[in-house]
Amino acid sequence: MMPMDEIKDSEMIVHLGPQHPILAGPFMLDLRLEGETVKEAEFTLGYGHKGVEKILEDRMYISCIPVTDRICYLASLSNNEVFCNCIEKLLDVEVPERAQYIRVILMELSRIQSHLIGLGEFAEFIGFMSMFMFLVREREDILTLLEMITGARLTHSFVRPGGVRLDLPENFKEKALKILPDFEKRVREDQETLESDEIYIERTEGVGVVPTSLAKEVGVAGPVLRASGVNYDIRRVEPTLVYKDLDFKVITATAGDTFARAHCRFEEIYESIYIIQQCLDQIPSGEVRAKLPKTLKPEGEVYCRVEDPRGEMAFYMIADGSPKPYRVRIRGPAYATLQALPPVLEGVYVADVPAIIGSMDGCTSEVDR
């Protein structure tokens, strides 16, 4: 940000944050405004630093799992997944196939509920309060399913090294196959309500464009990257679990604006539903957890990544053979995605700032860790 004495009389600096209605977690966004136009944007992170990486170094492997939940509560299952993935790779354990299917189901369910919250907040940021309520209402169905499997609505801590904690409940398949088509119908209805709205289209089309070059340069991830025309999905590029046996489309768009990002999220919800339905059809019977020693003592270095709701979530783990990890480095998608904010915000209207932030779906909790 340019120093105070160089600012023209017609300009002013407005701080959006650290406490502001649009920010779920605290971060500071300084905007240099001329009238309603943003001339320059700068943001400061770190207000919600939890020190997750350091905490992980001081815990037994199994008790690290609840900590990984807290990195981002909307994506706790994929954080569990990638942490356990690291341990499995180091110990060279084969996860039973049934457990792999259950993990895929869990990750897709958690992707759906995260996208619904993201879309709802995005709609609220352009002033569409009712749409937020509608999408949260639909999300209740997905939380019901997650609660059936894991017993929790947030912070599930369900994935274990070598499998999952418990098998699926008895009537899960029937219940899920009953709920999901109805759920999809309602979300499609909400999508139509939103995307047929003239004001919504005017507010989002061509606003906050992330060009493909910029997206690649700063390394934005997930739906934001795919909305900018890059066909990149860890589920395809480096499939873990049983993703290679499943049929799904990688949703991309070319516009790269806020409309495209929201559209991609909606479409990904339908793809996730399709994936879950396939899993429920194909899931074999059998064990859900491989036999492992009581105290895990892996050794070596490993880098694992999965497709988080927000993009590429990666853990780099160094294990020295002791019961605690030596070092865990977390590379989250939201931090990288938010790096695209300052260049994109330049020249937009101040009313579009919340819309753009909402469409990036940056989870401050995950950014700060």
Add this chain to the structure above:
Amino acid sequence: MVVEEVGTVIDLLHTYLIHIFSQYPFLKPLLIGFVGACVITGILFVAGMFVVWLERKFSADMQTRFGPNRVGGRYGQLQLLADAIKLFTKEDLVPETADIWLFTGAPIIAILSALMMAAGMPFGYVEVFGKQYLMAITNMDIGVLYVEAMAAISVFGIFMAGWGSASKYAVIGAFRSIAKMIGYEVPLAITVVSAAVMVGSLNFVDIVNFQTSLSFLGLEHVPAWLLILQPLGFFVFGVSLLADMGSKPFDQPEAEEELVAGWGVDYSGMRWALIYFSEYFHLILGACLFVLLFLGGWTLPFDMPANLTLPVFFGKVLLVILAVLVVRWSLPRYRIDQVQRLGWKILLPLSLVNLAWASAIGVML
């Protein structure tokens, strides 16, 4: 017995008042004005509280929530009373950097604008002992113009609040409210003028009586509402009125998402309550204006007793308010430059076309 005594007292009071008024003629308008002001203010505050409650319940229904459901019964009937008591007993806080005259004056101007609007509007007739009384504080010949002017004053209140708060969010909100006003006020005024042109009067009673029925065309039971005679004007006026009320697609000055609360960000307690109420008064009175100008006021296209006019009028107002609430809770917000574009590129030409249409039809009638 008691009735007779009361009758005697009223008779005495009546003769006494006549005596006083004959000696001091200037007292009569003063007394009527004072009583009228008290009644209108009281009614408006109660109606405002009702509309706030209605909006909270209605929006909750639209969004599959419950809304207020604790205070005063399962429908939360007394929620607003509790809120009002809380707001009126809070600490009176003025920020240190605020301009104290602007900051304290703004809520007064805002509420004044709404109350002055109400003073120029007729609401129907009441028939007592075979005599009809018009329910209005004043029945001016320039009533429409007066109400429009008073409605426009509220922007001063908003700008004073924003400028006096010395907060950046508030200043942006204040600028936006002026910019928005420039966008919608011109088409609004032109549609009001075209309504007056078609009727040939700026008096509300004349405008309402004109809309009773299309009897001049031989259609006895078809209402001659300006909604039917000027559909374009109805549309333009409706949209501009939404902007005037600061309803959802046009609530940029207080956009929560970017400006926290816009021009009202530094207000709390009683001052905030006054500003809040003045917004709801604008909603109610805007709906009244709408009914008077375009929905036939208190008339229906057939004869009815004079005492039914008030229920008919407020029934129509309630319907308009519900329509506004539906719009308010089912649309996202325009950006401020889009409001300008809407106002100058769409509403203004349409309102001019409507003016030409109204003049042509007015001459033919």
